[in-house]
């Protein structure tokens with residue numbers, strides 16, 4: 001039976017336990033360093049199908065998949081159904097699982113077991129659960145945290161259905177921007193994917209600042225999220241191919257002018273912002289060239305270093321899609337930005 005309100009089968013925990021070896025097989029393939037993200041699409045689809053089948057997840061037309069979201073004073077915590085649908089962002093999911101694995105292994109060089117705080121685990125604990133099948137319990141332990149109890153219940157049930165509950169030290173239902181980490185439980189790795197493109201609307205910045213302040217030596221996943229301004233000639237952004245084309249798509253010959261990075265969320269900047277109490281953070285300035293052809297449009301580009309070499313580039317997922325900068329912007333203008341914290345966080349262009 002499907003729970004119409006929240007898209008999940010409330011009894012899935014009672015379904016036949018899943019064979020952890022199947023998940024281990026998939027995870028081992030996902031972590032294969034010889035493979036690029038594009039080679040791993042079948043594995044990402046298999047992971048999606050497995051978790052959606054086990055939880056009986058469906059996104060029916062006519063259903064409000066946004067129901068159950070929470071507007072926090074640090075941004076939007078998306079609904080459990082939308083959080084579940086993040087698994088459908090295949091490159092994002094692959095890159096984060098691979099990056100988190102590498103961060104845990106780096107932390108394990110000096111600590112055992114590695115304590116991972118997963119802030120915003122969603123209903124699958126998607127970035128952590130596959131890793132439980134390939135890392136020994138003596139090496140890693142997870143704390144799952146989410147603002148929505150429904151996510152924690154579902155993630156715990158899914159983990160238990162694989163017989164992996166002993167990897168979870170604690171499940172905490174709270175706002176990650178308010179969570180006081182007990183001194184004896186400081187994490188060695190903090191993972192949180194609570195963002196939208198250009199660090200807009202969701203609370204990633206506030207969560208990373210609040211948690212890293214308490215555990216300054218923890219490795220952060222993502223390691224860096226940066227936003228740059230770029231002038232894009234959209235007519236050269238994509239290659240259009242006939243619908244019946246078979247074979248490798250040619251790379252587009254893009255026509256862009258990069259103007260510079262205006263914001264970066266990483267450990268160094270979080271430390272630099274430490275004294276800042278107000279509701280804005282500093283961001284950069286760029287200058288539009290004084291003679292500019294009309295074909296170029298100013299845009300924001302988001303670049304994500306998940307960890308180490310694990311990166312998400314433009315168009316890899318919704319988080320890295322180029323965004324048009326709106327407003328009246330003329331050749332020769334200086335564009336000064338700041339980051340607005342609060343319930344609708346975003347980069348703002350000063351007027």
Ligand SMILES: C[S@@+](CC[C@H](N)C(=O)[O-])C[C@H]1O[C@@H](n2cnc3c(N)ncnc32)[C@H](O)[C@@H]1O
Pocket residue numbers: 072074076077078079080082083084086087119120121122123125126127145146147148151174175176177193194195203207
């Ligand atoms: C984008 S989803 C990601 C889900 C999952 N981690 C994944 O990668 O597929 C973000 C999750 O973070 C939770 N969340 C957002 N802001 C939060 C906050 N301030 N404190 C705790 N949880 C939060 C949401 O409820 C949601 O489950």
